[in-house]
Amino acid sequence: MGFLHGKRALIVGIASQRSIAWGIANAMHREGAQLAFTYQNDRLKDRVDEAANAFGSNIVLPCDVAEDAQIDSLFRELGSHWDGFDILVHSVGFAPREALQGEFLDNLTRENFGIAHDISSYSLAALAKAARPLMAGRGGAILTLTYLGAERVLSNYNVMGLAKASLEANVRYLAVNLGPEGTRVNAISAGPIKTLAAAGISNFRKMLDHVDEHAPLRRSVTIDEVGNVGAFLCSDLASGITGEITYVDAGYNILGMTGI
Numbered sequence: 001m002g003f004l005h006g007k008r009a010l011i012v013g014i015a016s017q018r019s020i021a022w023g024i025a026n027a028m029h030r031e032g033a034q035l036a037f038t039y040q041n042d043r044l045k046d047r048v049d050e051a052a053n054a055f056g057s058n059i060v061l062p063c064d065v066a067e068d069a070q071i072d073s074l075f076r077e078l079g080s081h082w083d084g085f086d087i088l089v090h091s092v093g094f095a096p097r098e099a100l101q102g103e104f105l106d107n108l109t110r111e112n113f114g115i116a117h118d119i120s121s122y123s124l125a126a127l128a129k130a131a132r133p134l135m136a137g138r139g140g141a142i143l144t145l146t147y148l149g150a151e152r153v154l155s156n157y158n159v160m161g162l163a164k165a166s167l168e169a170n171v172r173y174l175a176v177n178l179g180p181e182g183t184r185v186n187a188i189s190a191g192p193i194k195t196l197a198a199a200g201i202s203n204f205r206k207m208l209d210h211v212d213e214h215a216p217l218r219r220s221v222t223i224d225e226v227g228n229v230g231a232f233l234c235s236d237l238a239s240g241i242t243g244e245i246t247y248v249d250a251g252y253n254i255l256g257m258t259g260i
């Protein structure tokens with residue numbers, strides 16, 4: 001019996017089989033969780049239907065996290081399938097493409113800043129708040145995905161670094177707010193992985209090559225490696241962990257100046 005046997009998990013953030021959320025869903029399914037999925041828009045629905053088929057789920061619901069009404073109806077609808085659920089996976093991030101190239105100030109606008117923070121950080125708290133009636137008191141867990149650009153300056157990551165810093169603070173505030181009702185909140189800081197979202201970052205290939213060359217493990221990580229840690233963090237095996245950022249990055253984050 002898997003270590004998530006009997007748990008129900010809502011997975012937000014599948015756009016393709018390369019999505020980190022796909023790796024997390026795969027690990028959670030393997031460990032016995034029942035899954036439900038959301039899709040951002042009609043263009044992505046087929047991909048998410050594919051995930052639902054692969055992971056034996058018949059719950060696939062729309063949710064553009066930019067729309068309050070869609071967030072409300074997501075949990076109304078989910079409540080008609082499940083009287084409660086245990087795991088919320090938020091694997092969502094977005095900044096306008098032009099903001100993810102050049103120097104930080106080159107394409108920084110009030111609008112780009114607002115969109116990056118709204119979709120990549122506010123949405124975590126918005127989903128956590130709307131999910132609360134269905135999650136409270138079950139010993140559940142919320143998981144989000146962040147990146148080293150929240151703490152260090154990484155070329156081209158720009159305004160997304162600020163949004164991820166906000167997301168990481170969000171994890172800590174949510175952990176304190178929801179802890180008394182038994183819900184844990186954690187993030188995985190994943191190393192670079194080639195996904196649709198990553199393709200929006202200028203020179204992403206060079207970032208991957210750099211990690212392959214310099215990370216302690218001399219390689220980058222896979223969505224399955226992130227998925228395994230995500231499944232663990234959302235399971236009762238991690239019942240004492242909340243408000244934490246866990247690195248799944250082949251060790252890259254520990255580096256200072258090495259190899260000289």
Ligand code: NAD
Pocket residue numbers: 012013014015016018019020021039040044063064065066091092093094119145146147148189190191192193194195196197198
């Ligand atoms: P992805 O493109 O597969 O997933 C991004 C998801 O965000 C998509 O499913 C997309 O539909 C969703 N999304 C964007 N705007 C949305 C909106 N308005 N409403 C609902 N959903 C929306 O890419 P990914 O790399 O799997 O990204 C998942 C998360 O992992 C993101 O938060 C990303 O920043 C983070 N992350 C990625 C990497 C990497 O290198 N790929 C590294 C660290 C962290």
